[in-house]
Amino acid sequence: MGITKTDQFTLKQNQIATLAKAIGHPARVAILDYLMKVDSCICGDIVNELPLAQATVSQHLKELKNAGLIKGNIEGNAICYCIDEKAFTKLQNYFLNLAKQVEKKKSKCC
């Protein structure tokens, strides 16, 4: 009833789902886009870049951090956010593997 049956699926399935879910909101995609765009990652101005209130942005950043997609270092009284490559590598591998599988069975398929 509204609660995901996490324990019924494999660890890997849950990991992929968690990562994908974190990317599954346009505001969080926009945050990732911005973190990629800026040269340095000393960026205390993510809030100004997004059309959302500060509290909301903070919440989205927290979710990205929880999923392991970004990491934040305290830098004076601002915070330096960065993309964390490790998580993205995991997702990339998933999609690469998926693409390989799909390619293999292309002929047998509708």
Add this chain to the structure above:
Amino acid sequence: MGITKTDQFTLKQNQIATLAKAIGHPARVAILDYLMKVDSCICGDIVNELPLAQATVSQHLKELKNAGLIKGNIEGNAICYCIDEKAFTKLQNYFLNLAKQVEKKKSKCC
């Protein structure tokens, strides 16, 4: 308010978010896993493969179909579900581009 401010983000950001969101549930990851595993895609037995009720599985299939990740053809009184490569290609490109960007600024970063 609880409603996502879709109109405040770019089309691409929304597209990526929609695709990622669809993958953001272990049951749907499991469905994709299964569709990849089986040889043919004439598969009316997805329900038996998952630890969820028929109605729930049907709902998850619908979401995957809405996101464009799978496609379903009617095959007698069963339905043949397949992975739709196009959507995955879009996601893969996103991650490939992201990886490239991250690589480029590795040195300047924390």
Add this chain to the structure above:
DNA sequence: TTACTTTATCGTAATATTGCAATTAACTTT
């Protein structure tokens, strides 16, 4: 110390998602 800046957290309201039993719809088999 006081004022300012920056980010996190709390509380709350609105909306979305997840899951299932029951039912319906559409096709097959007998």
Add this chain to the structure above:
DNA sequence: AAAGTTAATTGCAATATTACGATAAAGTAA
């Protein structure tokens, strides 16, 4: 036609997410 099979839909309850104002926390600057 009657019974059976397969998948979608409906209705509902429980939980999660999204968003924001207000406030707190932690640092910096005057």
